Amino acid sequence: MPTVRCRGAAIDLAEGETVLAGLLRAGVPVSHSCRAGACQACLARATAGTPPAASQVGVKETLRARGYFLACQARPMEDLTVAVDDDPALAVGARIVSVEPLGADVLLVRVRPDRPFEARAGQFVVLRRPDGLARSYSLARVPDERDDTIELHVRVIPGGRMSGWLAAPGRAGDPVELRGPAGDCFYVPGRESQPLLLAGTGTGLAPLVGIVADALRAGHSGPIRLVHGARTPTGHYLVHQLEGWARPSPNFEYLRCALHGDPAQNLALGSLDEVVIARWPRLAGHRVFLCGDPELVARLRKRVFLAGASLAEIHADPFVPSAP
């Protein structure tokens, strides 16, 4: 079986064992989170040997060319020497600026990168604590001329290590590291009359809000339809802000959706995929962004495709939870 070398350790991988599993087994601390190839927290670089193609899916082209791969997806066919975590090329130092409540259990976390950080709203970054704990969050806002901070929406998970740490008082000023960005859920100007459909659950609203802001700022003239799903209406947040954007806008439509609750204006009852397809059963020609709960994103992806949206125009970002 192939050998993985990292930080002076040489690890013989067991049959079918991933690079991440092997490194952790040998006691090499490697940032990781979802173990499903989605969050990119375990991004590593092969300095000798070629990582398997399956472990480079989703990795940015420019990084792939330099041997970067996702350790949790790598079952190598040959020996590899691997650099993890301590690769300065991968990370940008940053500081937490503020942490404020956005809703029942959602925090708005503002972070200021130490140096210019290129990213688009809707992509995701890995936020890494000095002790190596890392989690992936989508960018609701990216730095611009007026404001050099990024904004993340973080759900406070009971027992959550990162969210619990962020929610505790006194975080402002703490140093963190940002890796990335990654993901293809972002607004690309150029077809300003194309209908956009943006649907998400929970903090899936973060990338979608960022994309809507970019579209509106770019003067997108086609319909922009945003649907935010939650179990109950207490799960909705930024409601006033989004209603405020929709009121004067001839083309931006904002709809909330909940499984349970009292019917109200702009609040549809039902599951997100049912509500979206019932409202817009024909989606040919649409550009679609789906973010949040992985099961719902998968269901929506299929239904939206069957409703006529083309595969190339469906951008899905399932929020895979971190795996213990």
Place this chain on the structure above:
Amino acid sequence: MPSLYDQLGGAAALDQAVDIFYRKVLSDDRVARFFDGVDMERQAAKQKAFLTMVLGGPNHYTGKDMREGHKHLVAHGLDDSHVDAVIQLLGETLRELGADEAAIAQVAGIANSVRGDVLGRPPARAS
């Protein structure tokens, strides 16, 4: 005589062909279960490779690939009726894209030529 692959527009037209074909198989009760539940991006990549092959485009599938790739489906009941259904849906897809009947028959022929490999039948012996 340019291949149907080139006639339809080559790689650029393939995305549209995959959309139409994939939608058809996902909506068809006879075969949907073999395509459902697989990550859509991965599935679309396989569709693209399959369509490239049957349209006479550049392709690197071997008979062994077809066997290995469908082994688990055969174990779940994949049989001639499903291959027939897929070839029919393929024909409908090409009709929508403007291919003529002669070209469609040719494509069906190519798809049929891998039927044995797809269904894991013993390879025909050279005589």
